[in-house]
Amino acid sequence: MPNHALPVPHRRRSPWRPIALAAIAVSAVVAVGGGVWATLSATTANGTPEQVTTGTLKLAMAANGSGFDQAIANMAPGDVVNRYVDLTSGGTLDAQALTLQVAATGSAGLVTDGATTRALRVTVRQCANGTWTPATGLCGGSATTLLGPVPLSTLASAQSLIPGVVAAGAVQRLQISVQLPDQTETTVNGVLPAATIQGLTANLTYTFAETQRTATTTNS
DSSP states (O other), rough: HHHHHOOOOHHHTTTTTHHHHHHHHHHHHHHHHHHHHHOOOOEEEHHHHHHHHOOOOOOEEEEEETTTTTOOOOOOOOEEEEEEEEEEOOSSSEEEEEEEEEEEEOOHHHOTTTTTSOOOEEEEEEEEEOOOETTTTTSEEEEEEEEEEEEEGGSSOOOOEEEEEOOOOOOEEEEEEEEEEEEEEEEOOBBOOOOTTOOOOOOEEEEEEEEEEEEEEEOO
């Protein structure tokens, strides 16, 4: 009988082998890459937190005597009425640029001069190193004029009283004078003249203001 060799069976290659090898290669690259980007690091921190606080800016007004709470009544030309107030810069920050502004409503004849000099005038004086005595108008220290006399209409915008520094805790003792200037009118047979200054009313609101001290840079 003829000797016929049996055919050798063909072994199929597994399709997964190249994929597995590729995965292993990628893993190796990633592992090497991770080592390349590794770094050292270090930190430090203060054991006690640094505390930061902010200051305060406050301005308070108190009457010395009647202050602004008592109305001024029955003024005649040439009259001057003085009122006294104490301003306290009560915050922890120094201030500067103390100003006064007066909002006035009511009769225009008392507020706006126009071409005349008939409207109310305001003067501000300070008593340093002492206090005012409202009953006598005397200053127990040194009296200085800070403003005026100026027409009431001028005070529609803020006017400077103390341009420099106002120390924290300082008290400004002020005399505020309101004057009706001298003027002449004649009432005939009980009839008031035109554009009269008589029988008029003005309502005044005084606003004092200050700003913080100049900002500073501190090294320590």
